[in-house]
Amino acid sequence: MLRYIGKLACLSVAVVLASREAWAQTEVLFPGATFAGDVLRGEGRFLDGAGRFNLNTATAHSILTDTLMRQSYALEMQTRESSLRHRDLLHRATERAGRAVSANQTRRLENPNLSDVANGDALNALVKELAEKAGPSYSDITALNVPVPGGTFVRAPLALPSEGLVISRARILARGEWPLILREPGFDDACSLYRRAVANAFEAVGRGDLRADSVAKIEEALRSFTVRLDWIAPDRDKADVIAAREFIRGLEAHAKCLRNARAERILADMLNYGGTTVGELVDFMRRSKLLFSPAASDSERELYNTLHPLLASQLRMLREARGLAVQGDRSTLRVASSADGK
Incomplete structure (x- = not known):
């Protein structure tokens, strides 16, 4: 009998120890001695639960705020990275477009194809280069006297871009x-x-x-x-x-x-x-802000094929004249320096 009672006591202690955590989490209230005491104990447990709820609510708000801050930071970093990548792509595209435009301008000026001449692009490039090289007076190109075909302004279609x-x-x-x-x-x-x-x-x-x-x-x-x-x-x-x-x-x-x-x-x-000369033609087109329009007939294409080598010859002669002038200026400077040294 005593052995049975000892086994039952050990079993009861084991059950109590195993369920201690459960008792800590869930507390059962038993009736007290008075009704008022029971009410006060109930209110106390209610307020205790409300406090734990508010504590957990504040913790949840803190977790939510931290999450939103992390999301905002991640979105900002992603947007910044996307913007930098987009800017890099635009920069590369601009560089490619600039190189293409430069290559096209060089081709039209130095080695145009038949389409460049027929579209008037090659002639316009030469006129622009001559106008820039000549300066405001145009005395350099008008002095070279490269003739143009008669009736050029009758046959050539000239565009006035400002008026369309x-x-x-x-x-x-x-x-x-x-x-x-x-x-x-x-x-x-x-x-x-x-x-x-x-x-x-x-x-x-x-x-x-x-x-x-x-x-x-x-x-x-x-x-x-x-x-x-x-x-x-x-x-x-x-x-x-x-x-x-x-x-x-x-x-x-x-x-x-x-x-x-x-x-x-x-x-x-x-x-x-x-x-009657290329210089006068370039001067007139510059003053009037005219461009050669694309040729639309065989006679216009023939005129462009005739004008292009004349404009190119004028530019080549102008460059040679400018080169000789620069060499002459340098020789004069060397002679003057030598005389000063003596």
Whole structure:
């Protein structure tokens, strides 16, 4: 019997020791001696739980704040790294674009291809280089007397970038090949009316008294082309009609320069232009802020192929003259230094 009681006591002690942590976490309240005491003990346990809850809430807020700070820092570092990487990419792209532009400029100036010449890029590069080398007086290039073909300003299409216009007497005069449909007898009256109106307008520009009615007559002649073309279009080949419409639209676009005051002044200067050398051509284009527009016909491409070697020859002669002048200045300085030493 005593042995049984001893075993039961040891088992009870083991159970109590194993459950001590559980008792620490969960406390069971038993009824007290009075009702008021039980109420106060209950309120105390309630307030104890509320305090533990608020303590854990503050800890949670601290953990949340720390997490947000870490996230914000990580996002800031990621954004900074992305910005630096993007800036590096832009810098590399800018460098590549700059090298490409420099290579294209060098090619157009020193070794242009046929497309560079036909687009006018090679000629514009030479004109720009000559203008920069010549300085404000242009006496160096005008003294070299490299001739240009006669009628250059009649045949060359010159762009006026500030106004978005192309000034070309040849294109307005329409001296090139006309579309097949517009050569038919039914268009003879409209063709004569157009050419007469253009001739009168150019005469007025040369005198400096161009009026709106002169330009209106050109536009009226172009409308007569359109009316006649619309009348016969159903009975004609579609491709021929499209080609004729594009030709008429081209005439209308080129005639717009007559309604622009600045283009009119430049056209008047071109009509009265008497220059015969590359230097005078470059000077005129610089003062008028003109560029060679892309060639659109065989005659314009032929003119560009003729002008390009002349401009290149002018630049080569100018460089040689500048080189000799620099060598002469250096020789003079050496002689003066020697005389001072003696």
